[in-house]
Each structure stands twice: as C-alpha cells, then as structure tokens.
Amino acid sequence: MPSDCIPFSDTNYFSSLICDYLEEKPELHSFYNRYPKLENFKNQIIEKQASFSDENRAIVVKALQEQYKNSILSDVTVKHIAFLEQSNTFTVVTGHQLNLFTGPLYFLYKIISTINLTKILKEKYPEYNFVPIYWMATEDHDFDEINYFNLFGKKIQWSHKDGGAVGDFDTKGLDKVFEVFSSEIGLGQNAERLKLLFKEAYITHGNLAAATRYLANELFGAYGLVIIDGDDKALKRLLIPFVEKELVSKVSYTTVLPKAKQLEAAGYKVQVNPREINLFYLDKGLRERIIEKEGRYYVNETDISWSEKELINHLYEMPERFSPNVMMRPLYQEVILPNLCYIGGGGELAYWMELKDYFEAVEIPFPMLLLRNSVLIQKAKQTKKIEKLNVSDRELFLKQHELINLKVRQISDIDINFDTQRKHLKEQFQAMYEVAKQTDVTFYNAVKAQETKQLKGIDTLEKRLLKAQRYKLSDHVKRLTILQNELFPNQSLQERNTNFSEMYLEYGEDLIPILINCLNPLQGEFVILKQ
Known part of the structure; x- marks a missing residue:
C-alpha cells in the first residue's frame, strides 16, 4: 500500500x-530524559x-499469568x-482507555507503534528482548468518554448506570448495542467477522476489562502484545512506598507544579x-479523590475518613483500594515494568513532560517519550477523487x-487576485504622501485614511469575486467539500473520529x-496511506 508523509507541523492539528x-x-x-532516537x-x-x-x-509475571488465566494466548505472547x-528484557508501553469497540482509529496506531518499535529495537540490540505492552486504563471513571464509537457518522452508544472504575462495569446492555x-x-464476510468479534468480546465477557482484553488480544495477540491491568493487588503492593510518600509528603504536587509553571513560562499550554x-480511593461502585484537611484524610463526597496513621495502615493492608x-499513573507503570519508552498522543506526551522532576525525586528512571504514529487512510475511490x-x-x-478558496482561485478562468491593483493604488498614494509631507499632519492623516479605505474596498471586491466564482464553480466546490468531510469527519482528524470497523x-x-x-x-511524520 503506497504511502506519503508530511511533517506534523504542516497538518495544523x-x-x-x-x-x-x-x-x-x-x-x-x-522536560524529558532522552529523545527517542x-x-x-x-x-x-x-x-x-x-x-x-x-x-x-517475578511479581509482574505472576500477576500477568493470573490476569490471562481465562484467555487463549498466542505462542508469541506466552514467550x-x-x-x-529475565534481566535482559525490557518493555515499550502504550496506554489507553477502555473505549467501546476500540473507540477511534488511533487505538490501533498506538498499539502498532508499540509493536513495531519493539521489532526495531530487537534488530538494533539483539542481545536484549523487547516486549510490547498495552496498559488498560481500567481504573478510569470517565464513562462518558468511552461509552460510544462512531460508525458511518452515527454515534453507537452504550447506556450504563454503574459507578466507580470502568473496568469493573458489567456488560449489561451491550446486547442492545450489538443489535444496533x-x-x-x-x-x-468482513461484516460478519466484526459482528462475531463484538459479540465474543462484549456479550460473552462479564465486565469491560475482560471484554477489552479479549478484543485487544484478538486483534494483536499474533504480534505478541501483552495486555496488563493495573487494578491488581499484587502490582499495587509494589507501589505502596510511593503512595505513602504521596499521602504524607505530597511529593508529586511539590515537584510537578513548578515543572508545569516552567512549561507555561516557556510559552506552552499546561x-x-x-x-x-x-490519588483516588477505589471500592465497588466508588472512585473518588482522597483529600486532606487539617491533618485528617477524607474520601471526597463520602463519609469515609482516617487519621494519617490509620490511612497508612489501611494502605499496607489493602493497597488495591488506592x-x-x-x-501518578505514569509512575505506577514505571515502577512495575522494566520500561524504556512510553508511546502516546500529543496530549499524553504533554502531561508526561510535567513529570520529569517528580520521577527524579522518587528515584525512578524517566522513560523516553515517543509520539505515536498518526495516519490518514484513503480508500481507492477517495484517492481517485483526490487526483x-x-x-x-x-x-x-x-x-x-x-x-x-485556494482551489477556486486555481481553477477559475478569472484571476481572483487583486495584488496588482493594490500595488498600483499604493504607488498613487505614495505621490500624495509626498505632497502631504509639505502640509500639516491632519492632511497626512486624511491621505492615510483614504488609502486604508480604498485598500479595504479592493479586499471587499476580491472577496465578492471569489464568492461569485465559488457559486459558478459550485459543483467542484461541492465535490471538494464532500471529499474532505469523508477524510476529516467533523473537520477533525480521521483517526480521532472513525472506528476501525x-x-x-x-x-x-x-x-x-x-x-x-x-x-x-x-x-516522526504524519502518514498518508493510499489504496
């Protein structure tokens, strides 16, 4: 499949x-450790x-074996x-929410970027092993962000009234989504395969985490993708010392806030x-912020509270509740995995860049940050239309x-560019400015105002001519508009809207x-795939 590339900066996205x-x-x-070369x-x-x-x-391997106990794995994933x-094995990680049926296309691009980087690293450093990891964001609670996907411009949505971490959500109601x-x-044949994939993932599995694991494993298991769920007591136990520091010393706040201000001072959006x-407190149907007031700790919007000593004891007894x-999620990932690189979208890399001093404070190596592949896929009919x-x-x-406007100017049999007229007008006024210099400032200002008025008049006439030509060439404009709307749904990137199906x-x-x-x-460039 042929492809072209353009710089990310040229996309304007x-x-x-x-x-x-x-x-x-x-x-x-x-703001980062090493650039991903x-x-x-x-x-x-x-x-x-x-x-x-x-x-x-050893703890991570045991946890993964437990998490996968009801799954059918490829030989590569098992390996x-x-x-x-083994001490010579390292990971490359991407993370993503549990979007319904993968959500937008970039879910695929994140994971494929991760798989492909491990292949490249193995070729360069054959004495090491490299494992692609998909971190499921099972503890998120922003259900409205994940309960739908777009299909042919329509929103396929799941209604669910549960609360707490989305990974625990049962799959009730998804049978109706399947019907739609x-x-x-x-x-x-392809439609039937998609129906089977959706049905096996969401109808036969009891919760959203299990459904997402099945789906990702079906799509990428052959490439050795390892899927990890951080909502795991054994894995959370490895995070205990860092959670304790967070509760007692507020270490992330004291290190991240100054870094964020540095980023802002450099002219970037935080x-x-x-x-x-x-930190959040996690329980069945509950995921709420932990807050501290006057030396006592509370779960926001609840009656749950502890003294500092009680909370630390609770942490050691039930780390899975934190x-x-x-x-803090990036730190958790780097604590439990032998990770080298995190692959994410622009928004993810932006908040990772606030974290470097935090990692240094808790003495955990800061991973390399790699922008995932971004892709525009052109179907055969679209490629012909573009040509x-x-x-x-x-x-x-x-x-x-x-x-x-650009294409109308290019194909119009009339020159819709009044730059020559503007130049001529400015030359005429230049002579008047020479006269104005010999009088008072009021006359000079009057000449300047008249020049501005007439230049604006030329701008208006040019716009009216362009509008008239757009009307005359309306068939071309219509075809152009339909084509761009197909490739950029809702005037946004295809990968941020269209579902893989x-x-x-x-x-x-x-x-x-x-x-x-x-x-x-x-x-490091935006990819355009053409059929």
Missing part, C-alpha cells in the same frame, strides 16, 4: 509543544536495568510474558494541573474554507498487517 519536541528545540530539553536506547537500557529488580519481574522474568451495530454494519494528593490519577480534483497531501489538511469492512483481515508493514514509529 498538533500543538506547538509537540511540533517543537519533534524538532528537539533546546527550550524543551529539561534509536542510538539513545542503549543508555536508557543501562539506566533501567540498574534500577529494576528481579523480584519485581513475551516469560521473557519479562449489526444493523448498521451490513452484510458480507495539559494537567496536579492536585495536592493525586488508585493513581493521571499524574481528479488535483489536491495535494498538504492541501487536504487545510481548513475547509481555505481549501475551497469502517476500515475493516474495506480491508478485512489485511488491515492490521498493512498498518504493521507501513508504520515506522521513529519516522
């Missing part, structure tokens, strides 16, 4: 922080190897889990602001009104192999 990071601008060097991984391996214990490895107990999905997806305590928020309309890759990413209908079981073969996570 990525923040200045991410574009500057990709350019390795010096003002960002203090292939040659930099050697020192990251040495640093992580020196800090990660064999005891932690990868076994590798994790089945009616929309149509007929054919993605997440830390709280004084960056849930890291977005500020017929003579639209370039970069032009596709323009705002719609900019694209339409639309592409699966087109490519079937070849979809993931195509993406695996075409995406290089170290390429």
Whole structure:
C-alpha cells in the first residue's frame, strides 16, 4: 500500500509543544530524559536495568499469568510474558482507555507503534528482548468518554448506570448495542467477522476489562502484545512506598507544579494541573479523590475518613483500594515494568513532560517519550477523487474554507487576485504622501485614511469575486467539500473520529498487517496511506 508523509507541523492539528519536541528545540530539553532516537536506547537500557529488580519481574509475571488465566494466548505472547522474568528484557508501553469497540482509529496506531518499535529495537540490540505492552486504563471513571464509537457518522452508544472504575462495569446492555451495530454494519464476510468479534468480546465477557482484553488480544495477540491491568493487588503492593510518600509528603504536587509553571513560562499550554494528593480511593461502585484537611484524610463526597496513621495502615493492608490519577499513573507503570519508552498522543506526551522532576525525586528512571504514529487512510475511490480534483497531501489538511478558496482561485478562468491593483493604488498614494509631507499632519492623516479605505474596498471586491466564482464553480466546490468531510469527519482528524470497523469492512483481515508493514514509529511524520 503506497504511502506519503508530511511533517506534523504542516497538518495544523498538533500543538506547538509537540511540533517543537519533534524538532528537539533546546527550550524543551529539561522536560524529558532522552529523545527517542534509536542510538539513545542503549543508555536508557543501562539506566533501567540498574534500577529494576528481579523480584519485581517475578511479581509482574505472576500477576500477568493470573490476569490471562481465562484467555487463549498466542505462542508469541506466552514467550513475551516469560521473557519479562529475565534481566535482559525490557518493555515499550502504550496506554489507553477502555473505549467501546476500540473507540477511534488511533487505538490501533498506538498499539502498532508499540509493536513495531519493539521489532526495531530487537534488530538494533539483539542481545536484549523487547516486549510490547498495552496498559488498560481500567481504573478510569470517565464513562462518558468511552461509552460510544462512531460508525458511518452515527454515534453507537452504550447506556450504563454503574459507578466507580470502568473496568469493573458489567456488560449489561451491550446486547442492545450489538443489535444496533449489526444493523448498521451490513452484510458480507468482513461484516460478519466484526459482528462475531463484538459479540465474543462484549456479550460473552462479564465486565469491560475482560471484554477489552479479549478484543485487544484478538486483534494483536499474533504480534505478541501483552495486555496488563493495573487494578491488581499484587502490582499495587509494589507501589505502596510511593503512595505513602504521596499521602504524607505530597511529593508529586511539590515537584510537578513548578515543572508545569516552567512549561507555561516557556510559552506552552499546561495539559494537567496536579492536585495536592493525586490519588483516588477505589471500592465497588466508588472512585473518588482522597483529600486532606487539617491533618485528617477524607474520601471526597463520602463519609469515609482516617487519621494519617490509620490511612497508612489501611494502605499496607489493602493497597488495591488506592488508585493513581493521571499524574501518578505514569509512575505506577514505571515502577512495575522494566520500561524504556512510553508511546502516546500529543496530549499524553504533554502531561508526561510535567513529570520529569517528580520521577527524579522518587528515584525512578524517566522513560523516553515517543509520539505515536498518526495516519490518514484513503480508500481507492477517495484517492481517485483526490487526483481528479488535483489536491495535494498538504492541501487536504487545510481548513475547509481555505481549501475551497485556494482551489477556486486555481481553477477559475478569472484571476481572483487583486495584488496588482493594490500595488498600483499604493504607488498613487505614495505621490500624495509626498505632497502631504509639505502640509500639516491632519492632511497626512486624511491621505492615510483614504488609502486604508480604498485598500479595504479592493479586499471587499476580491472577496465578492471569489464568492461569485465559488457559486459558478459550485459543483467542484461541492465535490471538494464532500471529499474532505469523508477524510476529516467533523473537520477533525480521521483517526480521532472513525472506528476501525469502517476500515475493516474495506480491508478485512489485511488491515492490521498493512498498518504493521507501513508504520515506522521513529519516522516522526504524519502518514498518508493510499489504496
């Protein structure tokens, strides 16, 4: 499948922080450890190897074996889990919410970036093993962010009244979602495969975590993906010392807040602001913030409270009740995994860059940060339309009104550019300015005001001519608009809206192999795949 690439900065969909990071601008060097170049991984391996214990490895492997006990695993995944107990094995991690039926397309791109990076690292450093990890965000509670996916421009949504961590949500009601999905997806071999995949994931599994594990394993198990659920007592026990520091010393707040202010002072938007305590309390149907007032600790919006000593005792007895928020979750991941690199989207990397001083304070190596692959997939009919309309890759990413105006100017049989008239007008007024210099300031200002008025008049006439030509060329404009709306649903990136099932209908079981073969996570550019 042929592909083209354009710089992320040329898409106009990525923040200045991410574009500057990709350019390795010096003002960002203090916010990350090592830039993700292939040659930099050697020192990251040495640093992580020196800090990660064999005891932690054994605990992680045992926890994974327990989590997978009801799953059918590929030989590669089984081998990868076994590798994790060896001191020469390291991970590459991506994380994602438990979006219904994967949510938007970039779920696939995150995991494929992760799988492909482990392959590249193995080729470069054959003496080590590298395992791709998908961290399921089972402890999140933002249900409204994950309870739907978009299909052919329609929102397929699941209604559920439960509370607490979404991973524990039972799958009641998803049979009705399946009926809606089945009616929309149509007929054919690929459609039937999608229906079976949805049914096996969400109808036969009891909760959302198990359903998501099944789905991700079905899609990526053949590539050795290892799926981990952090909502695990044995794994949480490894985090106890760091949770205790968080509760008593508020270490994340005192280190992240100054770093966030540094980022802001450098001219960048702060993605997440830390709280004084960056932990939730987790129980059946409950996930609420832990807060401290006058030396006593409370679970927000409840009657639950402890003294400091009582809370620490409770932590050692039931560590599974303590849930890291977005500020502490990265630390939890790096404590329990021999990880080298985190792969995420622009928003994720933005909040990771607030955390470097926090990691240094608790003496955990800060991982390398890699922007996931981003992709625009053009189906065969769309590629033909693009060629017929003579639209370039970069032009596709323009705002719609900019694209339409540009193409109307290009194809119009009238020159819709009054720059010559503007130049002539300015030359005429230049002579008047020479006269004005010999009089008083009021006359000079009058000449300037008249020039401004007439230049604005030319702008207005140009806009009216452009509007008239847009009307005259309305058929071309309409085809251009429909095409861009197909490729950029809701005037946003395809990968942030479209569900993978639309592409699966087109490519079937070849979809993931195509993406695996075409995406290089170290390429650092936006990929356009054309059929």
